[in-house]
Amino acid sequence: MKELICIVCPKGCHLKVDEENNYAVTGNACPRGAEYGAAELQHPVRVLTSTVKLNGAARRCPVKTNGSIPKGLLFEAMRVLDDVELTAPVTVGQVVVPDLLGTGVDVVATKSFA
Amino acid sequence: MYQLIVIGGGPAGLAAALKAKEEGLENILILERDKELGGILNQCIHNGFGLHYFKEELTGPEYAGRFIAQLEGTGIEVKADTMVLDITAREDGVKVVSAVNGAEGYMTLETATVVLAMGCRERTRGAISIPGARCAGVYTAGAAQHFLNMEGYMVGKRVVILGSGDIGLIMARRMTLEGAKVLACVELMPYSGGLNRNIVQCLNDYDIPLYLSHTVVDIRGKDRVEQVVVAKVGPDRKPVPGTEMVFDCDTLLLSVGLIPENELSRQANVVMDPRTNGAVVYENMETSLPGVFACGNVVHVHDLVDFVTAESQRAGAAAAAWVKNGPAASARTIELKNGAGVGYTVPQKLRLDAVDKAEIFFRVRQVYGNASIRVMDGEKQLAAFKREHMAPGEMERITLPRKLLEMAAGDTLTVEIAEA
Numbered sequence: 001m002k003e004l005i006c007i008v009c010p011k012g013c014h015l016k017v018d019e020e021n022n023y024a025v026t027g028n029a030c031p032r033g034a035e036y037g038a039a040e041l042q043h044p045v046r047v048l049t050s051t052v053k054l055n056g057a058a059r060r061c062p063v064k065t066n067g068s069i070p071k072g073l074l075f076e077a078m079r080v081l082d083d084v085e086l087t088a089p090v091t092v093g094q095v096v097v098p099d100l101l102g103t104g105v106d107v108v109a110t111k112s113f114a
Numbered sequence: 115m116y117q118l119i120v121i122g123g124g125p126a127g128l129a130a131a132l133k134a135k136e137e138g139l140e141n142i143l144i145l146e147r148d149k150e151l152g153g154i155l156n157q158c159i160h161n162g163f164g165l166h167y168f169k170e171e172l173t174g175p176e177y178a179g180r181f182i183a184q185l186e187g188t189g190i191e192v193k194a195d196t197m198v199l200d201i202t203a204r205e206d207g208v209k210v211v212s213a214v215n216g217a218e219g220y221m222t223l224e225t226a227t228v229v230l231a232m233g234c235r236e237r238t239r240g241a242i243s244i245p246g247a248r249c250a251g252v253y254t255a256g257a258a259q260h261f262l263n264m265e266g267y268m269v270g271k272r273v274v275i276l277g278s279g280d281i282g283l284i285m286a287r288r289m290t291l292e293g294a295k296v297l298a299c300v301e302l303m304p305y306s307g308g309l310n311r312n313i314v315q316c317l318n319d320y321d322i323p324l325y326l327s328h329t330v331v332d333i334r335g336k337d338r339v340e341q342v343v344v345a346k347v348g349p350d351r352k353p354v355p356g357t358e359m360v361f362d363c364d365t366l367l368l369s370v371g372l373i374p375e376n377e378l379s380r381q382a383n384v385v386m387d388p389r390t391n392g393a394v395v396y397e398n399m400e401t402s403l404p405g406v407f408a409c410g411n412v413v414h415v416h417d418l419v420d421f422v423t424a425e426s427q428r429a430g431a432a433a434a435a436w437v438k439n440g441p442a443a444s445a446r447t448i449e450l451k452n453g454a455g456v457g458y459t460v461p462q463k464l465r466l467d468a469v470d471k472a473e474i475f476f477r478v479r480q481v482y483g484n485a486s487i488r489v490m491d492g493e494k495q496l497a498a499f500k501r502e503h504m505a506p507g508e509m510e511r512i513t514l515p516r517k518l519l520e521m522a523a524g525d526t527l528t529v530e531i532a533e534a
Binding site for chain 2: 004005006007008009012046047048049050051053058059060062064071074075078092110111112
């Protein structure tokens with residue numbers, strides 16, 4: 001039995017995950033907590049948010065992965081973003097890096113620039 | 115003349131303006147100090163916003179972007195890069211807002227109602243009087259966040275963070291991902307001021323130690339921070355001699371609290387609440403100045419932007435009602451007092467005739483497990499709400515129906531915490 005704090009939402013439920021019983025989760029207030037608890041002990045994943053260069057602007061363009069990627073890939077993913085440059089116009093949701101590191105997850109812009 | 119001027123174009127101001135428009139106001143102006151709308155959400159590039167309001171997890175810029183997109187076609191006027199200098203209420207009830215910007219110069223704008231949505235500021239090194247050298251390399255966490263997320267500058271390579279509020283925790287992760295080494299997060303209190311999920315995903319994920327009941331007792335360095343000295347504190351929150359730890363670092367980030375930014379409100383003689391550092395507000399977010407409303411972090415510091423949006427929509431709707439129907443009148447006003455364990459309540463005053471169900475927000479003063487929130491009329495308990503877990507880092511909310519408020523014998527009710 002392993003105790004975890006759920007990070008799916010700000011509520012922060014205290015989960016108990018039974019590794020010997022098919023990763024059954026208790027203490028969760030919603031189904032997403034059960035999903036998180038079971039996944040966290042088997043293959044932890046995170047959404048990555050960062051910024052990329054925006055040519056011709058005095059600010060960065062914020063981006064995110066549009067799904068979770070394996071926790072172990074976070075730093076490698078950050079290195080991929082180092083070389084990304086965008087130029088306006090940028091639309092929120094626009095794919096910036098498709099299929100990040102073969103995960104099937106895209107990096108997308110989280111703000112529009114006219 | 116405007117029907118409504120909203121001061122501040124962050125999440126609070128945007129929600130208030132949009133709601134007022136939806137409720138029928140035509141001439142609405144948003145005044146924003148920054149070059150773009152969105153407020154602090156622009157630099158909060160992490161996700162976790164909008165779970166209550168949009169039922170999905172958005173980043174800060176996405177959350178703000180949804181409201182900014184809604185402005186289109188509404189006719190709501192926006193002046194960005196504009197600084198409001200002063201608000202005065204004329205004897206005829208008209209409010210005069212003076213403001214200045216580079217394109218139009220000094221201007222005075224007349225309006226029937228005002229929504230104050232200026233947000234809050236970070237407490238600085240000076241506010242908490244950290245001793246030591248006055249070298250470069252000491253930043254508030256939010257300033258570092260602005261440098262990194264908006265402008266693309268790293269503020270340091272080896273970092274100690276004082277305070278475990280959410281911004282500090284978020285910056286611990288962000289600096290780590292960008293290649294810095296975060297040596298420690300240091301918290302004066304025996305519990306974190308941030309959300310549990312942020313302790314997990316920002317500190318634990320990257321093996322950053324959290325030192326509870328510790329504080330910074332010295333900053334060393336000539337031109338730039340070279341060392342930060344951390345010591346344990348006793349139950350009196352005073353450093354315990356002999357417990358010092360020295361961290362070799364070039365940067366100290368401060369995440370030591372937020373203060374509502376109310377210079378304009380004070381200048382306008384709005385009655386303030388010393389507990390929140392925000393205006394005293396009625397059930398509809400109206401301040402002591404008739405027709406002047408306040409919402410969001412300028413009233414009290416929220417934990418989630420979703421609650422800012424909800425509160426600001428109430429303020430926007432109330433401004434619209436004020437223009438259409440005139441001031442809210444009520445034969446009876448109940449004042450809410452904070453009892454044991456409760457730091458403050460918002461709203462502080464309830465006009466009974468204007469209340470259907472009053473949503474009361476507050477923060478507790480310490481961590482509680484299995485406790486009840488009690489609404490007391492003197493010694494008599496009118497209502498109790500059980501909670502499994504409460505912490506100062508999380509805003510609490512109770513809903514009081516008008517029927518219950520009418521049971522009050524006098525004109526005050528007290529909200530308090532009772533441990534089971």
